[in-house]
Amino acid sequence: MFKRQLFQSTKRFVSTTTSASSSQKSSLLSKMVTAGVAFSGLTAATLLYSDSTYSKAMTAAEHGLHAPQFDWPHNGPFNTFDHASIRRGYQVYREVCAACHSLDRVAWRNLVDVSHTTDEVKEMAAQFEYDDEPDDQGNPRKRPGKLSDYIPGPYPNEEAARAANQGALPPDLSLIVKARHGGPDYVFSLLTGYPDEPPEGVTLPAGTNYNPYFPGGAIAMGRVLFDDLVEYEDGTPATTSQMAKDVTTFLHWAAEPELDERKKYGLKAIIILSSLYLLSVWVKKFKWSAIKTRKIVFNPPNTPKRR
Numbered sequence: 077m078f079k080r081q082l083f084q085s086t087k088r089f090v091s092t093t094t095s096a097s098s099s100q101k102s103s104l105l106s107k108m109v110t111a112g113v114a115f116s117g118l119t120a121a122t123l124l125y126s127d128s129t130y131s132k133a134m135t136a137a138e139h140g141l142h143a144p145q146f147d148w149p150h151n152g153p154f155n156t157f158d159h160a161s162i163r164r165g166y167q168v169y170r171e172v173c174a175a176c177h178s179l180d181r182v183a184w185r186n187l188v189d190v191s192h193t194t195d196e197v198k199e200m201a202a203q204f205e206y207d208d209e210p211d212d213q214g215n216p217r218k219r220p221g222k223l224s225d226y227i228p229g230p231y232p233n234e235e236a237a238r239a240a241n242q243g244a245l246p247p248d249l250s251l252i253v254k255a256r257h258g259g260p261d262y263v264f265s266l267l268t269g270y271p272d273e274p275p276e277g278v279t280l281p282a283g284t285n286y287n288p289y290f291p292g293g294a295i296a297m298g299r300v301l302f303d304d305l306v307e308y309e310d311g312t313p314a315t316t317s318q319m320a321k322d323v324t325t326f327l328h329w330a331a332e333p334e335l336d337e338r339k340k341y342g343l344k345a346i347i348i349l350s351s352l353y354l355l356s357v358w359v360k361k362f363k364w365s366a367i368k369t370r371k372i373v374f375n376p377p378n379t380p381k382r383r
Contacts, residue, residue, distance in 0.1 A: 140291040143258040143265035156336045163191035165326025168319045178229025181250035182330050185223040242283045244296035253331040260324045265289045267320040270299035
């Protein structure tokens with residue numbers, strides 16, 4: 077079909093250019109044939125790599141079920157983190173998640189004035205021991221934690237972590253919200269998405285659990301959040317969804333601790349730049365109004381007429 081149309085259009089074009097030279101005709105004809113071949117190749121590539129082809133090659137289970145979008149309190153441009161939720165989320169992390177997952181990029185001092193007071197953070201840090209300078213004989217020493225220390229992980233190295241989890245490596249949670257597609261929506265959906273039984277026909281490898289939001293569906297981590305698993309200090313009911321929401325908020329803050337400051341400075345920048353823009357518009361009109369409305373008239377000198 078395409079070749080027939082190309083031939084007819086070429087024939088019409090050649091018939092209407094009988095006055096042109098033969099070299100020009102052949103050059104134009106070769107260009108049109110080249111364009112036709114390129115268009116055919118593009119059409120074939122589009123059909124080969126279309127979405128329908130990919131949808132047959134990959135299923136939703138291979139990618140994981142897409143997490144729904146939740147209305148987080150800190151999503152808006154003028155909204156900030158719920159710091160009470162961050163405090164509760166740290167409690168969930170410490171009592172539940174810290175048994176397997178590390179938080180290597182968060183120091184104790186980062187919690188000060190965010191979720192805890194300085195005295196509270198000092199007390200929490202002092203509960204852990206860190207390597208200190210050796211004594212005069214070169215023997216290693218331990219010391220209580222300080223605000224400048226980073227939150228310790230549950231395992232000393234990767235090999236120990238794999239050995240304790242049947243070969244699976246629990247990921248560090250410092251940047252997990254930024255490292256996963258869907259961000260906090262994915263983390264919340266993953267924590268609350270464990271069904272009681274896997275769907276019919278699904279076969280899981282040994283030592284794995286089914287979660288539709290995890291790519292492939294088989295995840296080494298089992299369900300860890302259950303109702304009333306922790307006891308919140310402020311009396312908030314510790315339902316599964318509440319704990320998942322709180323720990324996700326805490327992990328989002330851990331990945332983006334500058335979020336509140338960035339929004340604040342962004343709002344200031346918008347106000348200042350908008351004011352400067354309006355001021356520049358006024359100055360431009362004030363300075364150029366006289367020039368733009370000026371009228372230049374040329375009056376030639378009066379010269380006596382010649383007789």
